[in-house]
Amino acid sequence: MEDICLQPAMVVDDVVKRFGRDEQVITAVDHVSFNVAQGEFVSVIGPSGCGKSTLFNIIGGLLGDYEGSVMIGDERISAPHPAVGMVFQEESTFPWRNVIDNVAFPLELQGVAKSERMDRAHHFIDMVGLASFEKSFPSQLSGGMRQRVSIARTLISQPKILLMDEPFAALDEQTRLLLGDKITQIQQALNQTTLLITHNLTEAVQLSDRIVVMTYRPGKVKRIVDIKLPRPRTSDVVGSDAFGHYVAEIWNDLREEASRGMADSESAAARRGAHG
Amino acid sequence: MAETLAKKSGPRSLFFRYGPEIAGLASLVVAALVFELLVRIGVINRFVIPPPSDVIMAFERVVVEEDILGRTGATVFEMIVAALAAVLVGVPIGAALHHSPLWRRALEDWVGAMAAAPIVLAFPLFLVLFGRSPKTIIVMAFFHGLAPIILKTIEGLSGTRKVLINVGRSLNMTSSQLFWKILFPSALPVIFTGIRLSWTFVLITVVGVEYLINLGGLGQLINELAERYDLPGTYAVIFFVILVSVFFFVLLERVELWLRPAR
Amino acid sequence: MAATGEMTAQARRAVAPAISAAPITARHVLLVRVSVALMVLAVWEGLSRSGLFYGEVIPSLTRIATSLGKLLVDPVFFKNLQVTALETFTSLAIGGVLGVLTGIVLGANRFLMRAFEPYVYYLSPTPRIILFPVMIMWFGVGPASKVALGALSAYFAIALSTAAGMRQIDAVLIRVGRSFRATTWQMATKIYLPAMRVPILNGIRLGMGTAIITVLLAETKLSNQGLGYMIMQVYTRFDMPGLYALLIVVFAMAGACNALIGKLAREQV
Numbered sequence: 001m002e003d004i005c006l007q008p009a010m011v012v013d014d015v016v017k018r019f020g021r022d023e024q025v026i027t028a029v030d031h032v033s034f035n036v037a038q039g040e041f042v043s044v045i046g047p048s049g050c051g052k053s054t055l056f057n058i059i060g061g062l063l064g065d066y067e068g069s070v071m072i073g074d075e076r077i078s079a080p081h082p083a084v085g086m087v088f089q090e091e092s093t094f095p096w097r098n099v100i101d102n103v104a105f106p107l108e109l110q111g112v113a114k115s116e117r118m119d120r121a122h123h124f125i126d127m128v129g130l131a132s133f134e135k136s137f138p139s140q141l142s143g144g145m146r147q148r149v150s151i152a153r154t155l156i157s158q159p160k161i162l163l164m165d166e167p168f169a170a171l172d173e174q175t176r177l178l179l180g181d182k183i184t185q186i187q188q189a190l191n192q193t194t195l196l197i198t199h200n201l202t203e204a205v206q207l208s209d210r211i212v213v214m215t216y217r218p219g220k221v222k223r224i225v226d227i228k229l230p231r232p233r234t235s236d237v238v239g240s241d242a243f244g245h246y247v248a249e250i251w252n253d254l255r256e257e258a259s260r261g262m263a264d265s266e267s268a269a270a271r272r273g274a275h276g
Numbered sequence: 277m278a279e280t281l282a283k284k285s286g287p288r289s290l291f292f293r294y295g296p297e298i299a300g301l302a303s304l305v306v307a308a309l310v311f312e313l314l315v316r317i318g319v320i321n322r323f324v325i326p327p328p329s330d331v332i333m334a335f336e337r338v339v340v341e342e343d344i345l346g347r348t349g350a351t352v353f354e355m356i357v358a359a360l361a362a363v364l365v366g367v368p369i370g371a372a373l374h375h376s377p378l379w380r381r382a383l384e385d386w387v388g389a390m391a392a393a394p395i396v397l398a399f400p401l402f403l404v405l406f407g408r409s410p411k412t413i414i415v416m417a418f419f420h421g422l423a424p425i426i427l428k429t430i431e432g433l434s435g436t437r438k439v440l441i442n443v444g445r446s447l448n449m450t451s452s453q454l455f456w457k458i459l460f461p462s463a464l465p466v467i468f469t470g471i472r473l474s475w476t477f478v479l480i481t482v483v484g485v486e487y488l489i490n491l492g493g494l495g496q497l498i499n500e501l502a503e504r505y506d507l508p509g510t511y512a513v514i515f516f517v518i519l520v521s522v523f524f525f526v527l528l529e530r531v532e533l534w535l536r537p538a539r
Numbered sequence: 540m541a542a543t544g545e546m547t548a549q550a551r552r553a554v555a556p557a558i559s560a561a562p563i564t565a566r567h568v569l570l571v572r573v574s575v576a577l578m579v580l581a582v583w584e585g586l587s588r589s590g591l592f593y594g595e596v597i598p599s600l601t602r603i604a605t606s607l608g609k610l611l612v613d614p615v616f617f618k619n620l621q622v623t624a625l626e627t628f629t630s631l632a633i634g635g636v637l638g639v640l641t642g643i644v645l646g647a648n649r650f651l652m653r654a655f656e657p658y659v660y661y662l663s664p665t666p667r668i669i670l671f672p673v674m675i676m677w678f679g680v681g682p683a684s685k686v687a688l689g690a691l692s693a694y695f696a697i698a699l700s701t702a703a704g705m706r707q708i709d710a711v712l713i714r715v716g717r718s719f720r721a722t723t724w725q726m727a728t729k730i731y732l733p734a735m736r737v738p739i740l741n742g743i744r745l746g747m748g749t750a751i752i753t754v755l756l757a758e759t760k761l762s763n764q765g766l767g768y769m770i771m772q773v774y775t776r777f778d779m780p781g782l783y784a785l786l787i788v789v790f791a792m793a794g795a796c797n798a799l800i801g802k803l804a805r806e807q808v
Contacts, residue, residue, distance in 0.1 A: 060718055079720075086718040090711040096733040106719045108729075157719065300654030324676055378563050382571035392797050394752040397767075398786050400759075400774035404596055476664040483666040488760055495669065502672035510672055521665040 008035040009193040010059075010161055015068035017054050027218035028054040031068070034212050034224060036161070039191040041184075043204035044212045045250070047258040049265075051219030052197045053089075056165040059195065060086040072160065085159030089166040093138040093146050093153075099125065100134040102149050106157040124152040127186055144168075144175045148182070155186070162187075162194045168203065177235040180206050184233055201254065205229075205246045206238060213250060216257040216264070223253055326508040331515070334508035342497060342509075344516065351482060351493030352520075354410055358417035359478045363471060366422050370429025370467075371455070384430060391423035396481055399488060413492055417481040421474035428470025432463030465536045472528040479521055494520075595779040606784035616769065616785075623754060623766040626682050630689025630750045635743060638694045642701020642742070643731075656702060663695035667749070668756050675761065685757040685765075692753040693746030700742025704735040740804035744797060751793050 017029040028051040036042045046052050057063040059070050061080040070077040077084065093102050104121040112120075125134055128148040138146050147167050154162065168176045184207055187194055198204050204211050205227060213223045227246060229237055237243050308328045314320045315327040322330075338344045373380045373387075399416060406412040436459050444458045486495025494517050501509040580600060586592065587599045595602070610616050641659070645652045667688065674684040674691075708731065716730045758767025766789055773781045 062714060062717060080718050082720070088711050088714060091709070092711045092715050094712060094730070094733070096736070109719055109721050109725055296650045296653035299650070300658070303654070378567055378571060381563055382568045383575070389794055392748055392794070393790055394755065394793055396752060397755050397770070397789060400770060401782060401786060404774070404779065480664070480666040484668045484756065487669050488756065498669050498672065507676070514669055514673070517669060518662065518665050522661045525661060525664055
């Protein structure tokens with residue numbers, strides 16, 4: 001019994017992903033390893049170009065061709081796996097379906113009967129706080145609400161691991177903080193193992209138990225930081241001293257990587273201008 | 277992510293870059309050869325599909341005997357007159373409609389309906405009104421090509437980014453300066469799209485009506501050759517018309533792309 | 540376009556808000572439309588009675604109205620209408636199915652797209668009626684040649700719209716389907732098809748427009764039935780009011796079909 005509890009939900013082991021061929025090879029992910037324990041909230045943070053989106057696609061099974069392994073239990077992920085639920089960065093609600101039909105979509109694919117689908121959809125729509133919008137269409141909702149629909153849609157399939165790729169990137173700061181609260185609530189209530197890919201420092205510290213800091217390309221694990229802020233947590237934690245310390249500490253690591261990234265894109269632009 | 281994959285030089289990279297296009301062209305050539313074979317061995321009746329080799333030979337005959345270049349000149353002349361007229365009349369009308377929101381809301385839909393209407397169908401009417409002459413063809417093509425220019429002019433002018441207009445107003449520009457120095461240049465790419473569309477309609481109308489009433493340049497030639505049962509000739513001229521049409525279309529498209537700076 | 544260069548900047552700014560503040564109501568618009576229509580009709584009637592034009596080339600409005608009335612109860616008209624409608628519908632069906640299939644293939648497969656789409660794209664703005672002699676040779680002088688020509692016309696517009704629709708599907712929606720492990724059939728019916736409804740309907744609207752025109756024109760050229768044939772009959776009889784009446788009816792029907800499908804395309808599910 002204890003063994004099962006202590007066994008990690010997911011093990012990322014020495015994952016390497018390269019793009020391109022012959023002379024022009026880019027290593028997006030370079031020997032990345034970390035574990036995610038059951039019920040844990042882990043964030044992967046890094047500057048643009050650190051390979052986090054590639055990692056997201058690998059863990060989600062959309063990119064099956066990689067070296068190393070991502071293990072869930074005994075299985076190596078190489079295609080979309082029922083244990084992994086993905087929430088994408090872009091608008092991903094189906095514009096032609098209303099909210100409840102969107103949320104029930106995964107169950108519809110599995111052939112679950114309509115009444116049961118609708119019941120379970122009610123439950124998760126409630127959980128993300130959109131109970132009075134079941135019949136609305138995505139075009140009638142705000143960006144934040146649409147992302148909540150996407151999250152509910154992923155949760156309904158009850159994945160062991162919730163995998164999110166910068167889901168709040170397009171939202172304003174205040175909406176983000178409040179949605180962060182919602183996510184924390186849901187995650188604690190369901191004891192949902194969650195892996196969040198983000199570039200947002202405060203978001204990562206606010207939500208996570210641990211943070212994996214990545215370097216700029218080629219993406220390696222620079223550091224793993226334990227976030228020992230108390231649980232249950234709300235967005236109020238943003239004002240605390242401990243919070244500030246964590247952010248400062250991680251920014252120290254990130255700044256160096258982000259500067260390298262910036263220098264890189266500047267020289268790329270200069271090269272393009274020279275060829276003009 | 278993988279954005280800096282360098283272009284490699286040499287024949288191998290040429291194949292990678294143009295492989296699909298070459299494959300497409302190659303399959304058409306192969307199809308033509310297959311047709312040639314099937315006709316020669318009699319599977320396909322040569323009075324239904326002439327062997328491609330006959331069609332190619334007919335090209336030469338058509339140039340020499342049927343004065344295809346002269347006829348092309350006649351057709352293109354009609355096209356240019358109609359298209360020019362459409363631009364000279366259409367752009368001012370479009371600008372006027374844009375200037376008056378009331379008239380615009382009242383009439384824009386009507387112009388849209390006119391754009392979709394089968395004007396070519398009224399050719400018997402135009403024949404009666406204008407007689408059996410190139411004038412009829414030009415007038416019909418003019419009307420058909422008018423609507424897209426009006427619509428695109430309105431679209432282009434109203435699509436000017438508000439901030440640019442505000443810049444002009446903050447510099448105390450007069451209404452006329454505003455139009456010529458800000459609205460019109462900004463609208464030019466879209467207006468040109470309208471010109472390209474208009475040209476397409478004009479070409480289709482001119483050649484189509486020439487064919488239908490058996491008068492004029494290329495359209496009439498197709499009619500004559502068809503009535504003489506000169507199949508290879510008919511096919512040859514049809515291909516020629518398609519080539520001319522594609523030529524102008526590509527030309528105008530290039531100009532249109534060149535006119536579109538990054539916004 | 541009035542030149543307001545003489546006004547001072549301040550005066551101009553004072554006037555501008557006043558002008559734009561006057562709201563354009565539906566009544567104003569209706570007023571303008573009605574007056575324009577009335578003016579056109581008045582000019583028409585004037586020209587008709589002026590004697591400037593030979594005979595009945597510009598017939599009076601009453602004559603046109605009478606002809607219109609007679610036409611709409613004429614069984615010959617309805618018989619020809621039926622023929623044309625059948626030809627148009629068949630050509631749209633054939634061109635539509637082939638067009639959608641082509642569009643799906645071209646939209647889904649980059650290689651095929653680059654290999655063949657240019658041909659479809661550059662061939663579409665060419666005059667299709669000139670292919671009629673070829674269609675006659677292949678399909679004879681009956682309705683089949685007109686249906687074939689109409690189908691060819693509709694095909695291009697529909698194929699291109701469908702291919703564009705395929706490519707414009709938000710890539711993230713495909714990834715959502717894959718992340719939930721949807722089968723190919725589920726992807727096709729629950730994601731691709733709903734996402735493409737609008738582009739396909741728009742393609743059908745354009746395709747129908749060209750099919751109608753092409754079928755009618757082909758009928759005028761060589762046919763012994765259908766509305767195009769009827770137009771030529773009326774023309775050779777020099778029945779001008781009849782010609783106007785018939786053209787009005789045909790244009791109105793073409794416009795109605797266009798508007799109907801346009802409305803379907805715009806409707807929210």
